Amino acid sequence: MTSKPTVIGSSVPDAVASPPGEVSPEEFLNRDTSWLEFNRRVLHEALDSRTPLLERVRFLGIFSSNLDEYFMKRVGGLKRQMLRGWNQQSPDGMTPAQTLAAIRNMVVPLLKQQGDCFTGEIRPLLAAQGIHLLTWADLNEEERANGAKYFSANVFPVLTPLAVDPGNPFPFISNLSTSLGVVLHHPDRNDNLFARVKVPEGMPGWVQVNTVTPAGQAPVYRMISLTELIRANMQDLFPDMAIVDTMGFRITRNADLERDEEDADDLMELIEDELRRRRFANAVRVEHGKEPNAWIMEFLTRELGLSPEDVYEMPAELDYPDLKQIADLNVGNPSLKYEPWTPIAPPALADDETDIFSVIRSGDVMVHMPYESFNASVERFVRQAVDDPKVLAIKMSLYRTGDGSPFIPLLIRAAEQRKQVACLVELKARFDEERNIQVAGALEKAGVHVVYGVVGLKTHAKTTLVVRQDPDGIRSYCHIGTGNYHAGTARLYTDLGLLTCDPEITHDVVELFHYLTGRSLKRDYRKLLVAPVTMQPRFLEMIDREAEHARQGRPAHIVAKMNSLEERKVVRALYRASKAGVKIDLIVRGFCTLRPGVKGLSENIRVSSVIGRFLEHSRIFYFRNGQEDAVHGEFYIGSADWMYRNLLARVEAIVPIEKQPLKQRLWDILQVLLNDNRQGWDLLQDGTYVQRNVTDPTKDIGSHQIFMNLTRAAKAAADRAAAG
Incomplete structure (x- = not known):
């Protein structure tokens, strides 16, 4: 990379990413404890008896996976x-030391x-449904024989016991791997070894x-954890x-870990080096089961290089994410899981034979996932662009894609057809770096123009641009979304996307890609709000504008839905607006420092x-x-x-939604979320949350x-209209 534009805050670590300024404890909640409050709400889905049983099991694993990432990123940074x-x-x-102490004080009771x-x-409850999660001591003689046979055939050859002695140093222990520590005695000595x-991964x-359960009978599962199976057959190893x-x-x-992109000659080499360093990074936490061996703990x-404050007891399971296997079991009782949901094609795209570009020319299309289908909208948009001989160019930004992404082979095919194809692959997407490096390599080999973003900045915008030779001239079409181009998360996350050929919006998207690929220094856009240049100032202006409307007696209201809220200038602008009389409703799924x-x-x-079966991401x-x-207000x-x-x-990138039917739809979405008395929680002044109570059982239904019901009803109405 030859051009190095000025980057605001590029070297500021995420853990201290607020700009300098005075601290005001009365104004701000702690970001890290607020995130733990979010994960407490996730855990509540497992505690709540209204959640289907196997989904409760799944939420136990989600809570632990969230906590793993939190310790890797936030605790590691502190x-x-x-x-x-x-x-x-x-x-x-709070200082870093005080924050770490507060984290421990919150995490220990949550684990209990x-x-x-x-x-x-x-x-x-699982046992009552025929799913028995057992210890070795619970097994009968036949089951122990089955377990020993499985161990001998499948597990024993994979295991690599590593002893520590003067000739064998302490082994490297990989991140998030489950291990068994063993105290051994040589038959001629009593000193501990x-x-x-x-425990094998994969x-x-x-x-x-x-x-196997006989045909015609309800399935019965009698299962033992792999860790317990290894423990019970440990003598075979020694x-x-x-x-x-x-x-x-x-x-x-x-x-x-820190990276210095400004002095890097090759960003891919820098990221690959970071991945290697991450493997061997310092430990920040050790978890153990009940009644730990004191000698092993002292040794570990x-x-x-850990202190007692870095040690966490897991009172029951050590590796809850493994319970996903239990949550996915094929059981005969459908009430143990959420009602199955298959996303539905948006009404405007219900006919998969219709040319998608003509649909977009007739009016903007907004897609609400996972209720509406990602495959039938966003993927279809890219797929038709690839196959359409009138399409001249396709440009796309990829932050996270997932294994088996449909977009990589599509972009490769487009390049093979001699279309102009550019793809920004964000190598710095946390925990997806290795996959994205592989994606970038595959695209480059096929002749796709691959860029890795702007030095010092992650490219998080979700944008796709298609340039097409229409009968009346060259026209650009684009998709701008709130979520990644990831077919898997599109079925689990709530996201929104806009398909449009509005010339002012598409012109902005063209300019955005020129900035990303050509390092232009453009700082003004017609309609898009683009970070890090126009977005923050524009949001601050709009918040202050609402305050002025309130002071002048005009209607003033702000509703904002997001994953997290902590930017200090925005928070203080919201406080100013509140004092001016503006009604402000914030729907913040994760942490909130306001x-x-x-x-x-x-x-x-x-x-x-709002917490529930889908992850609120829009x-x-x-x-x-x-x-x-x-x-008639403004929506983005x-x-x-x-x-x-x-x-x-x-x-x-933030895009305005200007067509009145789409505005109405966004308003309706916000009202449903704001009035959710089943999945909704309210933030109190002290940073804790209280779940709303449902006094009328007939209204015990979440957003x-x-x-899902509204999407089904819209499809039924469209089907009737088509038949009629």
């Missing part, structure tokens, strides 16, 4: 700050709550030990040695969070702008949250079910 002597207070007034739920409630046995975490004790443990390593913490409901500061601000921004009819959707990193350290 520890790095402390090693460097960083003692600056965050906006809420998770363990109590699994052991005391979910496990017995440590050995580590890694094998089923639970092994069925009973025989013949003639005395096994004094075994203890399961799990290591988490820091993923918050010393070798890993403190709502404080008299004289934020008494007009309400913050809610970003919607609404400003009434003095309009008498609320639906796009890729950015109100966070420092999104507004000032990433390339993001996600409502949107």
